[in-house]
Amino acid sequence: GLVIGIDFGSEYLKLSVARDGAPSIVSSEVGARKTSAVVSFGTEENWDRMIGEVPRKSGMQLIGGIRDLLGGSLETAKGLWSRAYTPFEVTEDSARLTIKVAVRGTEYSAEEMAAMLLQYVRQLAVASDKSGLEGAVITVPCFWQQRQKQALLDAAEIAGLDVLALMTEPAAAALMYGIDRFQSELTSKSPKKGGSAYLLLYKMGAGSTSAALIKFSKYSAQARSSGGKKGSGAKQLEGGEAYGPWVGMYVMRPQLQVVGMEWDDTLGGRQFDGRCVEHLADEFNQKMTAGGDVGGEAAQGGADASDDGEHLDVRDHPRSMMKLQEACRKAKEVLSLSAEAPVRVDALFQ
Secondary structure (H helix, E strand, O other), X not given: OEEEEEEEOXXXXXXXXXXXXXEEXXXXXXXXXXXXXXXXXXXXXXXXXXXXXXXXXXXXXXXXXXXXXXXXXXXXXXXXXXXXXXXXXXXXXXXXXXXXXXXXXXXXXXXXXXXXXHHHHHHHHHHHOOOOEEEEEEEEOOOXXXXXXXXXXHHXXXXXXXXXXXXXXXXXXXXXXXXXXXXXXXXXXXXXXXXXXXXXXEEEOOOOEEEEEEEEEEEEEEOOOOOOOOOOOOEEOOOOOEEOOOOOOEEEEEEEEEXXXXXXXXXXXXXXXXHHHHHHHHHHXXXXXXXXXXXXXXXXXXXXXXXXXXXXXXXXXXXXXXXXXXXXXXXXXXXXXXXXXOOOOOOOOO
């Protein structure tokens, strides 16, 4: 059956499938190699639930950062959502000691919302390969505790996914990057010396930053399948013991060890987005209060509010803030390649 790998991030989901012993990335329905990890419950005119890029680009009201809500307390959730300007209310589920989100009179747990994302990924996997889904390996942050891991397992169960393993993000990245890359280097060294190689992995995600030191080394193990006659390709260990690719004899295998990890679960790309959003929101409010021209229909709405003597704050309008957040996110991506990035939002406030 088909085995899939899911990189379940704060901002994006990535899906791969194992084909012919190698991973292959599965694209979303819009052809992207990653999918925005957001859920939208549509608009007042269309209440259909949507996942990914389509609702994000349509300016719909979104629920994001779902992974970071798993296994979290109400205080943690409110801290995340206070910076997201979401229109939905988050409350405490006292029976389960976690949180739930109210959407148009219906309450959803963090596990149910995560399950919506995992169901979407499952559908992509099944559509890409008709051989039948056997199970999934899902990455988790290196600082997650058992409570958060169990919440993810519960979400996978709701989504109908059989989780074969949860793997920390540093271990998954190291396995993909180095286990084959360093194998020839390691096996070329003397078995007695126990050759090893080290790799430093650094990751800044949307919600956290981490660094891990990985050690690649080798060990001897008995071969389970025959690869040739005794003596064919064999090497000699100290003391005269031969090892080679035949059943019962010894071969050298690569292995990895996570030597150490450090992280900051409060520093990530969302903090950059948030600083940009707050700066532009202040600038917009100042220009509108002064009756300045910030362009198009937005200036029209602001002038009316100013003339009535009302204090305008774009932060009081979730739809406007979502537009501004999306514009800042795109600007951040542009700034990865350029020194400057213009930010323009049509009809920000009406």
